[in-house]
Amino acid sequence: MKSIVCIVVSVLLLSAPVADAKGFGGGPAGGPSTNFWGDLEFKPVVGQWAEYTMTPKDEKPMTMRISIVGKEDDAYWYESVMTGQKGEQMISKMLVSGDPQNTENVKRMIVKSGDEPAMEMPVQMMAMMGGAGGLEVKEPETEMADLGVESVTVPAGTFDASHWEFISDGDAFDAWISAGVGPYGLVKGASGDFEIVLVAHGDKATTLITETPTALPMKGFPMPGMGGK
Numbered sequence: 001m002k003s004i005v006c007i008v009v010s011v012l013l014l015s016a017p018v019a020d021a022k023g024f025g026g027g028p029a030g031g032p033s034t035n036f037w038g039d040l041e042f043k044p045v046v047g048q049w050a051e052y053t054m055t056p057k058d059e060k061p062m063t064m065r066i067s068i069v070g071k072e073d074d075a076y077w078y079e080s081v082m083t084g085q086k087g088e089q090m091i092s093k094m095l096v097s098g099d100p101q102n103t104e105n106v107k108r109m110i111v112k113s114g115d116e117p118a119m120e121m122p123v124q125m126m127a128m129m130g131g132a133g134g135l136e137v138k139e140p141e142t143e144m145a146d147l148g149v150e151s152v153t154v155p156a157g158t159f160d161a162s163h164w165e166f167i168s169d170g171d172a173f174d175a176w177i178s179a180g181v182g183p184y185g186l187v188k189g190a191s192g193d194f195e196i197v198l199v200a201h202g203d204k205a206t207t208l209i210t211e212t213p214t215a216l217p218m219k220g221f222p223m224p225g226m227g228g229k
Contacts (some may be wrong), residue, residue, distance in 0.1 A: 039142055039166045040184040042099040042177065044068045044076040048182030049205035050198060052153070057193035060085040064196075067205035068183055071091070075107055079184070079207055089114055093209050110213045118213040143167040152176045155189050155199040161187045 049067030063083045070077035075097045082090045091112040098105035114117040147163040161176035172192075177185040181201050189196040 011097050031090060037101055039144070039164075040177065040186060042101075042183055043185070044078065044096075044183045045203070046071050046076070047203045047205050048201075049203075050181055050183075050186070050201040052186075053199050054196045054197050055194070063199075066183065069205050069207040077207065079205070080210070081208060091118075091208055093207060110209055112209050112213075118209050118211050119216045120213040141168070148175075150176065152178075152188050154197040156187075156197075156201055159187045 009184045032145050046068050049065060051063065051065040053061050053063055055061040062085055064078075065081040067081075068076050069079045072095060075095050077093060078096050079091065080094045084090070093110040093112075094100050094106050096105045096106040097107060100106065107123070109121045109123075110118055126198040143166070145167075147162055147165055150163045152159050152161045159176070159178040159181075161178040164175050164177060166173045166175065166218065174190050175186060176188040178187045179185060181198060183186055184201075186196070187198045
């Protein structure tokens, strides 16, 4: 069970888009969060994907690919692939009925670490981890400023993008947004010690988790604020 716990926690932490970008980190799979994805509008279109390079200050860059890989009724399969500084790969695949930053929208979640088997998490586990074990967390208010349209050049090309500034608890994050770059439209983002840039995007995404996942049992899994072995 210990190895399963390590794998799942690692996947959750890495697949939560850009954990702790100078005050804009987010809880696993959403939850109480001030992460900048939560400030951007989620517009899912099946097949759309975007790949980013993320560079924290004084650290090696990491890559992240987010995509919409399917639809069931009114819910979409949102897949996030994180490749760490040492080449380790973590994949999360969530069936969501709205923005994946809100755990209430998550209907299913499948995770996969490297060559390990894919596992499906119980919905109760996602809710408890996203909500810090049931503890009430006050989300800081975010101020937004529209700074107009600017030409931005990133590895994926040059875009006419809307420049927005988000300020939360005194920390500022600038985001450049362009239509057609799904599912959030982000072309570039930057804070004082963090940068994320678009390196590629497209409209023919397919899932990287094709195997039937193993159900992960709740019993014996330690949760925030609870005992467990």
